[in-house]
Amino acid sequence: MKLFSDKFKEHNLKTTPQRxxxxxxxxxxxxxxxxxxVFREIKKTFPNxxxxxxNRTLLTFARIGLITIVEGRGEPKRFDANxxxxxxxxxIKCNNIVDFYDQSYDRREIPKEIxxxxxxxxxxxxxEGVCDQCNKKKEKK
Ligand SMILES: [Zn+2]
Ligand SMILES: [Zn+2]
Numbered sequence: 001m002k003l004f005s006d007k008f009k010e011h012n013l014k015t016t017p018q019r020x021x022x023x024x025x026x027x028x029x030x031x032x033x034x035x036x037x038v039f040r041e042i043k044k045t046f047p048n049x050x051x052x053x054x055n056r057t058l059l060t061f062a063r064i065g066l067i068t069i070v071e072g073r074g075e076p077k078r079f080d081a082n083x084x085x086x087x088x089x090x091x092i093k094c095n096n097i098v099d100f101y102d103q104s105y106d107r108r109e110i111p112k113e114i115x116x117x118x119x120x121x122x123x124x125x126x127x128e129g130v131c132d133q134c135n136k137k138k139e140k141k
Pocket of ligand 2: 087
């Protein structure tokens with residue numbers, strides 16, 4: 001929660017129980033949830049909260065660098081509270097996104113083509129394929 005209070009102070013945002021709950025939920029969740037999924041959980045504690053509020057709160061968190069928005073493809077945005085250096089495996093069937101860690105990926109150099117033109121601020125490998133769960137389902141048929 002330290003990052004949370006630091007960032008909130010830095011950006012002069014008010015800490016509300018709803019915001020704290022949303023942050024805790026996104027931190028707890030390992031599935032890179034959409035706003036809708038977070039909303040469904042938060043609603044259990046705050047029945048009056050709207051999906052729009054949850055969505056805007058998540059976007060604010062992303063804006064101040066508390067969480068990141070997962071690189072997407074036009075589908076609903078997915079959010080990630082894991083701030084440590086990590087990479088993603090995305091299942092093309094169930095859209096599950098799993099974190100993984102690999103130091104050799106972390107150390108990989110960025111091509112000159114890119115560094116010549118752009119300022120790189122973060123680096124993430126995204127692997128795509130079929131996850132173990134979906135592979136299992138296929139075998140059963
Ligand atoms: Zn899958
Ligand atoms: Zn992640």
